[in-house]
Amino acid sequence: MRYSIADDLRARIITGRLKPDERLPSEAKLAAHYRVSTPTLRNALAVLQGEGLIEKIHGKGNFVRRQLHQLTYVGGGHMAFDREVPRASLRVTVRMTNTRARGSLASLLKVPLHSPLSELLCVGYEGESPHSLMRVYVPRDLAPITLQAEVPCWGSVEAALAEARPALADTQETVAARLPTRSEAAALRISTALAILAITRVSTGITGRVAEAAHLVLAGDRANALFTTLHMTRERPAQR
Amino acid sequence: MRYSIADDLRARIITGRLKPDERLPSEAKLAAHYRVSTPTLRNALAVLQGEGLIEKIHGKGNFVRRQLHQLTYVGGGHMAFDREVPRASLRVTVRMTNTRARGSLASLLKVPLHSPLSELLCVGYEGESPHSLMRVYVPRDLAPITLQAEVPCWGSVEAALAEARPALADTQETVAARLPTRSEAAALRISTALAILAITRVSTGITGRVAEAAHLVLAGDRANALFTTLHMTRERPAQR
């Protein structure tokens, strides 16, 4: 039952009979329309919410989610949009704090516990909707970074980081799929039932010292990651 | 309420008071114990199911999921286990069929629609539990592959493919996080609420022709993917 109702509503959304940002009828009315109880109808909406098709706003209603542009994270540390997106609608907020290496962070960065770090908390936006979270950690002695509180795009953040730190030799990225924590879901304004792409990135400088570690969180319905591996057929360097 | 019950049960599982493969008390008994209704208790169990901590088996009960070994997919096309896993417990079933390029597959492989392909459907197991699905597509004229129905590990599949096809120049991998389809969840024996890592891999041969495309699906709670990017500081080749 729940799935057939979800199927019907999904078809209405995909064919455009329900338009982006449009409010669905109230749950009580939808339940009456489909002749089911409210919990059953809510289960159907939960399916669509998990697919990222609708957004529930407490006290206001259920809304068709505007289909946003796909975001592609490119291995090595770049953020890109698939299609042409108005540059003006893109922005990134950056907040820098000083902190100290705790637990897993210390081992990622290969620094002693409690050594001083700079933490950059970055949130990427397209228009008003956040699409990505990034927390960057840099040993404080390596890079005296200063960044404005808001920059036009990810390129600015990447450039500022690249200038401040030593040249990089390689970057290792671990990619995982999971459900968001409650705070991640709130920050990205997505449902807790929507999968996210979690990327842990560790970059090593040419000196062999870890220059930077970063945690990225991307909403699964609008982001993917792209990695390119070159196969050296002639002389194979120690790639791992 | 649902979350506090989930927290309590989670603590019991993590601390080992509930052991792997152990059956939980019936939902009715748990509901009575926590003094909540059965739907509320079931919501709590759904939280744990989404975390991959329990497995529900209709007609039998709820079981603590055995914590299985972490699987790491290494960019470029290798499957690896983090820790030492008994080789004997690993196996891969392979089924080959002949098919034709349809829709997106044709554009991935850059072949005309309906051109003949070989399809390999591979399922990786650790013991009795499946951990990964892979569908590999190869233009039929490029690689007359023959594989047994069951091989000991992923290395055998990789080796057989590597022998049959021309040498590779590069591999592009697109990684996405999403919820599994019903059939993927059934094949991996995971909950439909557990995120999966979906990887689309396209390998180009040294001739410039696409040699292989593959779709991989890995359970989010036990798999991640690792990619390494080398930064060429001296002379930067056209890496993309």
Added chain:
DNA sequence: GAGTGGTCTAGACCACGAG
């Protein structure tokens, strides 16, 4: 205060698994 979604209750009925 009216209308919306968020959560929970108590219980019915069905489907599956094992003896």
Added chain:
DNA sequence: TCGTGGTCTAGACCACTCA
């Protein structure tokens, strides 16, 4: 057949939004 989980009902009560 019995005990299990799977799904749905009808309705209560609370929290949030907005006029």
